[in-house]
Amino acid sequence: MVIGTDRALLPEIRWDYEADVVVVGFGYAGALAAIAAHDAGAEVIILEKAPEHFAGGNSRVSGGGMRIPVNPHEAAKYYKAICFGTVSDEDLAVAAELMSRVPDILRELGIEIAELGLPRTRHPASGSESFKIYSMAKNGKPLFEPIAAIGAGYLLYETLKKCVADRGIKVLYETPAVKLIQNPLTREILGVRAKRNGNVIHVKAKRAVVLACGGYENNYEMWINFNFPGVRVYPWGTPYNTGDGIKMALDVGADLWHMVSVEWDCPCIKVASEIYGCAIQTRVVGPLRPRVGSYIVVNKYGRRFMNECKTLVHRKEPLEITYFDHERLEYPNIPFYLIFDEKFRLKGPIVEKTTLGWNNIFNLYEWSHDNSAEIERGWIVKADTPEELAKKMGIDPEGLTNTISSYNRFCEMGDDPIFHRPRETMVPLDTPPYYGVELALTLTNTQGGPKHNMRGQVLDIEGRPIPRLYVAGELGAIWGFVYPGGSNIAEAIAFGYTAGKNAAAEEPWK
Numbered sequence: 001m002v003i004g005t006d007r008a009l010l011p012e013i014r015w016d017y018e019a020d021v022v023v024v025g026f027g028y029a030g031a032l033a034a035i036a037a038h039d040a041g042a043e044v045i046i047l048e049k050a051p052e053h054f055a056g057g058n059s060r061v062s063g064g065g066m067r068i069p070v071n072p073h074e075a076a077k078y079y080k081a082i083c084f085g086t087v088s089d090e091d092l093a094v095a096a097e098l099m100s101r102v103p104d105i106l107r108e109l110g111i112e113i114a115e116l117g118l119p120r121t122r123h124p125a126s127g128s129e130s131f132k133i134y135s136m137a138k139n140g141k142p143l144f145e146p147i148a149a150i151g152a153g154y155l156l157y158e159t160l161k162k163c164v165a166d167r168g169i170k171v172l173y174e175t176p177a178v179k180l181i182q183n184p185l186t187r188e189i190l191g192v193r194a195k196r197n198g199n200v201i202h203v204k205a206k207r208a209v210v211l212a213c214g215g216y217e218n219n220y221e222m223w224i225n226f227n228f229p230g231v232r233v234y235p236w237g238t239p240y241n242t243g244d245g246i247k248m249a250l251d252v253g254a255d256l257w258h259m260v261s262v263e264w265d266c267p268c269i270k271v272a273s274e275i276y277g278c279a280i281q282t283r284v285v286g287p288l289r290p291r292v293g294s295y296i297v298v299n300k301y302g303r304r305f306m307n308e309c310k311t312l313v314h315r316k317e318p319l320e321i322t323y324f325d326h327e328r329l330e331y332p333n334i335p336f337y338l339i340f341d342e343k344f345r346l347k348g349p350i351v352e353k354t355t356l357g358w359n360n361i362f363n364l365y366e367w368s369h370d371n372s373a374e375i376e377r378g379w380i381v382k383a384d385t386p387e388e389l390a391k392k393m394g395i396d397p398e399g400l401t402n403t404i405s406s407y408n409r410f411c412e413m414g415d416d417p418i419f420h421r422p423r424e425t426m427v428p429l430d431t432p433p434y435y436g437v438e439l440a441l442t443l444t445n446t447q448g449g450p451k452h453n454m455r456g457q458v459l460d461i462e463g464r465p466i467p468r469l470y471v472a473g474e475l476g477a478i479w480g481f482v483y484p485g486g487s488n489i490a491e492a493i494a495f496g497y498t499a500g501k502n503a504a505a506e507e508p509w510k
Contacts, residue, residue, distance in 0.1 A: 013181065015191070017172070018204035019045040021503045022192050024177045024245065025213030027057030028489060029473025031160040032496030033210040033503070035109070038167045042207060042504035046169060047194050049176035049213065050240045054362070056157045057214050058237035058445050058474060059492065061361045064135045064144055064152025065116060066493070067486035068103060071130040072096040078127030079478075086257060086480030094454040095478055098494040099487075103134060105497050109163050111156070114142045133486050151355045153489075172196065177244060180209060180469070182252045187460075188467040188509060189252065208468040208503035211458070212496060215446035215474045216243030217262075226259045226448065228322050231334060233441045234273040236265050236281065236357050241445070245475040249450035252469065253460045257476065259448035263483050264318040269351060270335075270440040271379050276365055278358040279442040282350045284338060286312030293347060294427040295340035296407050297439070299333045302390060302399025304407065306333075307419040314485045318441055335438050337393060339386075339400070343431045345371050350380075350437070371435075380437045389434045404429050447483065449476030456499030468506055470499035 020042035023034045034044045048055050069075030075096040080089060087095075106113055114137035135144035135152040136159070144152040164171065172194075179193040181202065191204040216222040217235040219242045224230065235241070246256070266286045268279035284291050290309035297308045306320045325332045338350065351367035354360050367374065374380045383389035386404050390397040408428040410416045415423060450458045450471050457465035458476075472495040474488060 013191075013202050015204040016201040017045055018191075018206060019043045019170070020205070020207040020508065021045075021210060021500065022047065022203050022205040023210045023212060023500070024192060025049075025057065025211065025473070025475075026055050026161075026171060027059035027212065027214065027473060027492065028157065028160065029059075029492035029496035029499075030210070030212035031157075031164055032105070032493050033212055033470070033472055033500030034169050035160070035163055035167065036497045036500030037210075037504040038169055040501050040504035044169045045203060046164070046171045047175045047177050047192060047203065048171060048173050049244070050173065050238070052173045054238070054240070055173060056161075056238075057241065059489070060154055060157040061237050061356055061358050062153035062489060063356045064154070064156050064489065065486040066102060066113075066134045066490045067131050067484055068134055068490055069096045069100040069130055070132050071127075072100045074127040074130035075100070076127065078125055078130060078484075081125035081127070082482035082484065083478070083480035084482075087478055091454050091478075095491075095494075098454070098498055099490045102490050102493045105493060109160075111159055112137045112140075114140055116142050116144055131484075153356060154361060175201070177213065177248065180248045180252050186467065187253065189469040190509060205468065206508040207506040208470055210456070210470040210472060210499045210503050211245040211249065211450070211475055212471070212473045212492075212499075213245040213475060214238065214241035215449065216246055217241050217443045217446050219243040222246070227262065228331075231322060231331060231441065233443050234268050234270075234279040235443045235445070236279045237445060238358060239277055241474075245471070246449050249458055249469075249471070252466055254450040254458050254466060254469075255461045255463070256448060257451040258478075258480050259446075261447040261477075261479055261481055261483070263314055263444040263447065264312050264316075265314075265442045265444045266312055267336075267439040268442045269379060270438045272365060272374075273440060276359065278364070280351055280359050280365060280367075281357065281442055282338065282439065283352050284308075284350050285439065286310065286317070288313055290422055290425045292425045292427065293340065293344040294429045294431070295338060295344050296403065296429065297336055297338055298395065298400060298403055299336050300395055301332065302396040302401070302403050304403055304419060305336075307416070307421045309421050309425050314444070314483050316482070321441060337395065337436050337438050339389070339404070339429070339434065339436050341429045341431045341434050344427070345435055374437075375435070380435050382433050382435055384433050386434055389436050393436045393438070395436070445474050445488065447474065447477040447479045449474075452476055454498075455502050456495050457502070468503075468509070470503050472496040472499040
């Protein structure tokens with residue numbers, strides 16, 4: 001049996017819910033899409049995979065800083081430099097203009113924001129000085145700090161969630177979208193198939209669907225196919241980002257872009273991250289601010305291979321860790337280990353409490369102040385000598401012993417001639433017992449997903465918009481290679497708003 005539409009014949013579908021615009025995902029992008037569509041006169045439903053307690057995606061656990069173009073024309077030049085030819089000049093000019101409007105969008109919603117006194121960029125290029133960084137504020141004071149955010153990302157999400165609730169927008173939690181319903185002849189997206197309470201449901205989108213359901217950082221199969229086979233990485237954010245939007249978009253003919261563009265962060269403690277299912281980060285290695293102390297990072301050969309103090313946050317330096325030795329058919333720097341002595345153990349926890357990241361926001365595990373609980377658990381290995389420590393950890397004993405001796409000589413010299421670690425951070429490893437812990441790579445998020453135009457419309461492999469399908473946020477972000485910190489949030493707000501407004505302007509299908 002079939003039912004008629006104005007353009008095609010389709011199998012009969014029993015619709016369980018319907019709205020003008022269906023938004024998939026409830027982070028910043030999803031919230032803005034829903035708000036913009038509602039304020040344009042559309043009825044809206046949000047489908048959210050997570051339970052309400054864990055909803056909000058990476059947005060909710062982010063730092064909350066927003067990098068905003070103050071001179072869109074110059075900012076577009078900077079975007080061109082960091083996208084490496086993956087986005088057209090015309091589109092980047094529009095993107096810069098859209099993101100410059102983010103402060104006005106938030107203020108119109110009654111959200112106070114203020115400028116931060118942060119460096120404008122860590123990637124010098126033409127146009128790099130054409131930005132200011134903002135965060136949510138209270139009484140004119142930004143609710144953000146450069147190293148340990150004090151909840152600006154969380155508070156912005158909670159504020160946007162209230163904006164959604166105040167509009168009476170329906171949110172279906174624990175309702176993951178699994179498939180887009182498409183007219184096979186016209187290619188129009190008519191709705192979404194989802195799962196709710198163990199049942200399959202169908203949600204009609206009379207005008208359009210907006211995909212805002214994040215990246216693929218927790219989908220190991222996607223990770224090894226798009227990036228580094230055999231390398232285990234632990235995401236810093238939501239565990240609910242498993243590439244669902246990518247699969248749904250591919251199923252209806254979408255093109256993809258920026259799949260290898262991923263955002264690194266400080267490494268994590270491997271065993272703890274494995275247990276808790278998200279990155280339990282150490283900010284000893286690769287932080288924004290160098291740590292002073294008697295510690296080094298080595299590979300299984302016991303050799304240093306990097307400057308431990310060089311920041312890894314939103315940088316490409318972790319590619320040193322993923323270096324591949326073709327002759328040996330291995331990643332020589334994976335696994336890798338943090339090695340330190342007793343005086344560094346007593347300086348404080350190697351995992352610091354902050355108020356960003358999934359572990360910290362949801363209080364999954366709090367590290368002991370002197371690392372003693374983790375030694376008792378066996379997460380940190382303890383030994384009286386470097387040689388004994390190496391044997392316990394599966395590291396080459398001679399290699400580690402020689403490396404510690406060399407490092408200690410460099411400390412005496414006041415110079416690291418091989419890796420150029422800042423001399424003021426270098427303290428000899430000379431106070432037993434010695435400690436080691438295996439580290440693993442950490443991701444903030446992925447940027448890849450369905451390709452889209454600057455109206456937020458998803459494009460097919462021929463560059464044509466797929467009718468009634470929009471995308472916003474981390475899913476299919478515009479950042480082609482290098483990512484300027486704070487830009488995902490600005491992009492999510494700008495393109496969420498744009499996609500929602502344009503989705504609401506579609507004529508309903510009959």
